[in-house]
Every structure is written in structure tokens, then in C-alpha cells.
Amino acid sequence: MSELRWHPLLGEWVITATHRQNRTFFPPADYCPLCATKKGGFPTEIPAPDYDIVVFENKFPSLQTPAPEPAIEGTEFEPVGLAEGACEVVCFSPEHNSSLAEQPVKRILNLIRVWTDRFQDLDSRPNVKSIFIFENKGREIGVTLAHPHGQIYAYPFIPPRIATEVDQARKHFAKTGGNLLLDIAASEIKDGRRIVAETESFVVFIPFFARYPYELFIIAKERGKTALTDFTAAEQLDLAIVLKKVLVAFDNLFGFSLPYILAMHQRPSDGEDYTPLYQFHIEFYPPLRTKDKLKYLAGSEAGAGAYINDTLAEEKALELRKLYEAVEL
Amino acid sequence: MSQEQSIDAAAGQSSPADVREDIHKYTVPIEGDRKLYFYTFGDEKLELPEGAVLTEVKEAANV
Numbered sequence: 001m002s003e004l005r006w007h008p009l010l011g012e013w014v015i016t017a018t019h020r021q022n023r024t025f026f027p028p029a030d031y032c033p034l035c036a037t038k039k040g041g042f043p044t045e046i047p048a049p050d051y052d053i054v055v056f057e058n059k060f061p062s063l064q065t066p067a068p069e070p071a072i073e074g075t076e077f078e079p080v081g082l083a084e085g086a087c088e089v090v091c092f093s094p095e096h097n098s099s100l101a102e103q104p105v106k107r108i109l110n111l112i113r114v115w116t117d118r119f120q121d122l123d124s125r126p127n128v129k130s131i132f133i134f135e136n137k138g139r140e141i142g143v144t145l146a147h148p149h150g151q152i153y154a155y156p157f158i159p160p161r162i163a164t165e166v167d168q169a170r171k172h173f174a175k176t177g178g179n180l181l182l183d184i185a186a187s188e189i190k191d192g193r194r195i196v197a198e199t200e201s202f203v204v205f206i207p208f209f210a211r212y213p214y215e216l217f218i219i220a221k222e223r224g225k226t227a228l229t230d231f232t233a234a235e236q237l238d239l240a241i242v243l244k245k246v247l248v249a250f251d252n253l254f255g256f257s258l259p260y261i262l263a264m265h266q267r268p269s270d271g272e273d274y275t276p277l278y279q280f281h282i283e284f285y286p287p288l289r290t291k292d293k294l295k296y297l298a299g300s301e302a303g304a305g306a307y308i309n310d311t312l313a314e315e316k317a318l319e320l321r322k323l324y325e326a327v328e329l
Numbered sequence: 330m331s332q333e334q335s336i337d338a339a340a341g342q343s344s345p346a347d348v349r350e351d352i353h354k355y356t357v358p359i360e361g362d363r364k365l366y367f368y369t370f371g372d373e374k375l376e377l378p379e380g381a382v383l384t385e386v387k388e389a390a391n392v
Contacts, residue, residue, distance in 0.1 A: 047378040056365035106348050113352055114368050120387035233392040
């Protein structure tokens with residue numbers, strides 16, 4: 001069962017997906033569904049003895065095409081929508097005990113090209129309004145499979161976080177003619193204290209308004225880069241190197257593989273032109289505030305939507321900048 | 330794999346052409362009427378399942 005239910009207080013869709021209660025939960029390594037299928041072994045999701053990068057439609061999707069019939073009939077006051085779209089799993093390494101940080105730059109570059117292909121495919125589908133590429137890493141984030149992997153959701157609506165960003169960017173553009181994300185990046189570069197790195201094509205920083213201690217933004221510097229499909233080969237390679245160095249810096253922060261959410265924000269897929277006002281960026285939300293303390297989304301964050309950050313972005317950026325600069329390629 | 334081992338020497342090269350390989354995509358139907366895409370790079374030869382169909386890869390317009 002899967003459907004969209006309208007939340008009238010927040011003005012946003014909630015996706016129900018009851019079949020996901022039965023999804024595979026931390027199986028033993030020999031029964032990992034994201035490993036290649038070894039000859040005579042357990043048949044995994046990947047029907048081959050080896051792979052490089054593989055993408056497949058999720059067995060337990062929150063969104064799918066065609067969408068199943070909703071479990072309940074909607075009303076004018078309680079609208080119900082079809083949970084149509086797509087949910088894909090991205091396996092970027094055949095190694096069960098690995099991580100994105102451990103992949104060579106070449107493989108990260110290849111992953112960027114695969115993401116680009118998937119974005120183009122999903123972007124061309126009429127029922128898709130927004131494509132969200134992400135990685136949940138670590139038990140602290142709630143992953144249910146240890147094998148390193150990312151995901152792609154293709155929504156039939158523009159999800160609230162992207163909608164808010166676009167709305168704010170549109171207001172900023174109307175008022176100043178500027179691109180909000182680029183103006184944020186320019187302000188960070190001018191200040192300098194929260195910058196972690198700057199390359200020819202990207203700027204990396206902990207934002208002034210960080211909600212998590214190690215929240216990190218990677219923003220494309222050239223105006224008009226609203227999605228992966230806007231990048232040149234040189235920009236793809238630059239992004240691969242930046243990602244590699246950020247991920248290694250994260251892992252060196254506390255001396256273990258750092259859990260995080262990687263959230264890629266790209267222009268919506270609703271046919272509008274977002275070129276002047278929106279900008280491709282990646283946001284990282286590591287859930288740790290110290291080596292052994294989690295930053296919980298508790299009363300104020302979950303109940304009131306007001307984040308409380310126990311740290312100063314300027315101090316955390318300095319930590320990450322030193323670690324980033326120490327990464328040698 | 331250690332971090333040191335994972336560092337890719339190719340990243341130190343200046344041109345994308347030095348690390349960029351041809352990309353290929355093979356589409357395979359899997360259980361539950363779903364699609365799976367195998368991506369391969371360069372001359373890489375993988376043992377693909379029966380029914381794998383070579384499919385166009387959509388690269389960025391500027392590459």
C-alpha cells in the first residue's frame with residue numbers, strides 16, 4: 001500500500017508506504033541483497049558475479065510507476081494522491097565493507113556520470129517534478145543495509161525543502177536580481193572564516209546558519225549550474241575530487257567512518273526555467289556533535305521546526321579545513 | 330581498504346581526459362517487473378546476465 005496524504009497544517013504531502021515495514025533489515029553479510037550474486041550462492045538483487053556501478057528500482061519503493069491504488073479514498077478536506085514516481089538504489093561499490101570515502105576519485109567521477117544519466121532519464125518523465133539524489137550512511141542515520149549505497153527519489157511533487165529553497169531564491173531574485181545560493185557563497189568567501197575549501201568550480205563551507213555542527217555545503221560557483229546535467233567534464237572531475245577530499249576529511253574527524261546524510265539539491269523537474277535563481281549544491285548533515293554524542297532532532301527541532309546548534313560554525317569549519325587541506329591525492 | 334590505498338593517483342592529473350573512460354549502460358529486467366542498469370567503463374568486461382540490453386547513456390550536454 002502506498003499513497004500521498006495531504007497535511008493541511010504544513011501544506012505538504014506525506015507518503016505512506018506500508019510495505020516498507022517488511023524491507024530487509026541488516027541481513028548477515030552472506031545474504032546482503034546489494035552484493036553481486038556469486039555462483040551457487042544466495043541470489044541477490046544484482047544477477048551477476050561482479051559489477052562496477054549498478055542502479056536498480058527499489059524492491060520496496062515509496063514511489064513507483066504505475067502507482068498502486070491508494071488504500072483509502074480521499075476527500076476534499078483530506079486529499080489523497082497517487083504515490084507515483086520512482087525510487088532507485090545506487091550501488092557504487094561491489095565491496096560489502098566499504099564506503100564512498102574509500103572509492104578512488106575515478107570511481108566517484110564515474111558515479112557522478114551515472115547520477116547524471118539517471119537525472120536525465122527521470123527528468124524526462126512527465127509525472128516527475130523533482131529528483132533527489134542522496135546517501136544515508138551509518139546506523140545512526142537509520143540505514144537498514146550495511147553495503148554502501150545511495151538512493152534516488154523521483155517525486156511527483158516538489159518536496160518541501162526544495163520548494164522552500166526555490167521560493168526564497170525567487171523572492172531574492174525578484175528583490176535583487178541575484179542568485180541566493182551564489183550570494184550566500186559570495187558572502188562566505190568574503191568572510192572566509194567558515195570556508196573549508198574553494199576550487200575553480202566549487203566552494204565548500206559550513207554555512208553561517210548551520211543547523212548541525214558539521215553541516216557542510218558544496219555549491220557550484222558558476223551561475224546557471226542548476227543540475228548535474230549542466231556540468232562540463234572538468235567540473236565533474238573537480239566535483240569528484242572535492243567529494244573525495246570532503247569524505248576523507250569527515251572520516252579523519254574522529255578517526256572512524258563518519259555517518260552522514262548527503263543531500264543533492266537540484267532544480268525541480270517541472271519544466272520551469274530555474275537558471276537565473278537556483279544553483280546546484282550538495283548539503284551534508286553528519287549527525288554527530290562530538291566523537292560519541294549524537295545531535296538528536298528533539299523537541300525544538302521536531303516539534304517546532306527550530307534547530308538549535310550547540311557549536312559555532314566558525315570553529316567547526318576550522319577543524320574541517322585543516323583536515324581537508326591535509327588530504328593528499 | 331585504507332584511506333591511503335584508496336587515494337587515486339589519477340586525480341592528480343590535470344585533464345579530465347586523463348581519467349575519463351567510455352561509459353556503457355546495460356538494462357536488465359529483474360524480479361518484480363523492475364529495471365536494473367549495469368554501468369561499465371572503458372574496456373571493462375563483466376559477465377552480464379542474459380537479456381542485458383545495451384542502452385544509451387545520457388551524458389551532460391557540456392561534456
